[in-house]
Amino acid sequence: MKVSKSWLKELVELKISIDEVEKLLPLRTIGTKEITENFIELDMKGYNRADLLSMRGVAREVAAITDSEIKFTEVPHKDYVWVEQSLPELKVEVEDDKLCPIYCVAKIEGLKVGGSPKDWVKKLEDCGIRSINNIADLTNLMMLEYGQTMHSFDAAKVADETMIVRLAKEGEQFETLDGKNRILTSEDLLITDPKGILSLSGIMGGKDSEITEDTDSILLEVAIFDPVSIRKTGQRLGLHSEASKRIQHGLTRKGLFQALDAAIKMYQDLGGKLTALTIVGETEDQIKKVPLTLEKTNSLIGVDLSKTEVEDFLKKLNFEMEEVEEGRWVVTPPYYRLDIEIEEDLIEETARMYGYEKIPAKELAEELPEKIDQSLFDLIYNTKKSLVDLGLTEIQSYSFYSTKVLGALGFDESNKENIIRVANPISSETEYLREFIWPNLVEVIEKNLKQGYGDIAIFEVGKVYLPPSTSLRGSDSDRGNLPIESYRLAIALMNSSDNPVKELNTIFSLGANLFHPPGVQVEKGGLMKELKTLFHPTRFATVKLADKVIGGLAEVHPRLLNHFGIDKKVAILEISIERPN
């Protein structure tokens, strides 16, 4: 959300400078992404504060954290422009009130499309929205001020002036405002007239009912749609608009009526006349009541606030406090704070009004936790340390096989399904998960060989991933039926000799003495059949621990090395690292 600085000043009588507001916002409310002389951009990614997607919401928040007064008031129900009028209704059909809990449409006649006044354009531009024409700009201004999305259709282009809110049929097609043809599914919510589709609810309007130079009357749609449905459609079509963002964060009926009333009044100022109005659905917001105790507040924050302090903080944020017994309240959040649901939410409000940065440090309690077996972590670190002491360099490579490694290992369409695949890889370099580490080390040798390294002794300790069906190690009981991941140690050595296995064997034997319990043995032969093409026909050995095979040691087959353009001999070792018994 880009917050226009000049607009903010119209809405709040700031007691401090705007510079100080900029510094205070990240401490009290939300981080900022970018600040210019015109706007402050709030970092809304993933955030749950729907109210901060509106200028009025930001103004209320800024007023609370700076102890300033807001300069606007909310129009009471009796003063809504339509209340004293008896207006005809337009036909509206809502198929499912879960997907569209409230739908309002107002007909406004006698408009003339033209450019927007300068101050509108400035407000829009500060907030990152391009000015289109006065009719469309007005709906965008309302969205920015109240957080309520709206859409104006050219009334002449809506058949029978009838609006239908329904789900799309599988495969139905629709051309959105951006000129793209969209193929719809039965999960997409639509606004249609009896003849055809008018808009993809809350996401984007259609080409056919767009406001043009000739438009003189509009149907103004102001509604609330189901956030999950809008999110799903938006994600599937890759359409993320300012409107859909606000719907996903949540809208309120009170906010809707405030915005509808303001919009109609502004259209009237443009010379328009309200000639019909329909409101379908529940018109009252659900009021939440959340319990709060002083004791829990202080114990969770770790401070000693008084009752009055807590009340003051929350009242500044427009929470209603009803003390039901000593130090125990029932709190009613203001209608626009959809994010407040539980006591901990109120405690966070209190903590931030107090100031997180003022919370004193407190040592941990004296009672110690039960002892947990740390041997696996010790083993991993000791393994690394021992090999480093023997002169090796530790590598951390990706958990994926690169396409080059896949090719070298002989993976193709026929056997790729034996390894775990990422369904949505960024590229083919992050598509398959490694089942061994050593091939990645061979790739590291290639890269460094090209940089002129003639002697490379490296290792990695990390996880490999095997689909359960091909898993050799199904013993990890606390994982339930999860795919098997296990820790491995891999070493690769290119020492420019004809027979690097010899030195690798010495390194491993010396290392193993340091990091492994006694009993590790290396025995000639015993290579798994399916690995034969990858290794030298005679130079391989099995690594055993107490008669259990834990891995192998081998010279890499030159054919495989040739894939990487490596013309020197390379020896590798890979063993399982398991929690000692």
Place this chain on the structure above:
Amino acid sequence: MRDKLSEILAEYKLKIQEAQTLSELDTVFLALFGKSGELTLLPREFSKLPKDDLKNIGPLFNKVKQELEKAIDQQRNQVRETSYQKLADEDFELDSKTEIKIRTGHLHPLTQFEKKIADLFSKLDFQQYDAPHIDTDYNVYEVLNIPKDSPARDLQDTFYIDEKNMPKIDDKWILRGHTSNSEVRFMKEHNPPHRMMLIGRCFRYENLDARHEHTFDQFEIVYIDKGVSMANLQYLSEYFLKSVFGEEIKARLRTKYYPQVEPGGGIDALCIFCKGAGCKVCGWVGWLEIGGCGMIHPVALKNGGLDSDEYSGLAWGISPERMAMLIYGIEDIRLFRSGDLKFLQSL
């Protein structure tokens, strides 16, 4: 010219077939394609040819060139394959008496830093724990109060696992986007009070650049007991920063939203470069964002079998990469997993 090309083709095809070693083949290659190789020099004579001839000679030349290149490649493979046959005769003894070359070893910079912080927090009786990289959506997100289709999911773009060769479940298999898939598991497996720490690899669907990685480590600690408070968050932040960066580096908590904690917070360090005066690294604000923290959400506590009226807990985490980048002045996050020895051996 046509004859000349035929001659070259015949002559060199024979030479290629006769070559029995890779170096002989290299010689043939140079004689053809080297700086003054026959096929390198030949096109210079093309300008003397009549136009009509040239039309035919051009394609023919390319054909001969390709044919010879292919023949060399094939012969190279042939020579290699023949030499591979001989591998079976090579000896293999398994003595461990071969001398090892003297080299200087290097721990990976992340291991160095992670060991340091693990030691630091083990002094406060935190103990290490491990959790899977491949997990269910429920275990990674929902169990922590991050429901499907909540805008909070935008914070982490997820890698999904192809279900074809995975066990069937009524959920999605994913690569974890954070280490917090450990929290509820740990609570279920152990009795409170809890002091858990986890260092581990996480994955997010992010395009790579100097500041973004799809593969990265997280360091997370979880402390659950009666009476755990935000004041403990401040303590742990100070403890960490002072131990790693020195006494003068203050910690500051700031409001921040994470769905799995309530209240949630960000951890700032007084800028280690300018000590708060403002500089380029901290963007002239005097503070550096170093991590996230908060009080574990009651939903997560409940899923871990704990009553939030009795117990409270905190989670606190930092990015080892970002910290190591600050400490060692590393400018590109991709270096950590590049396998670049020049980088790894310089630290």
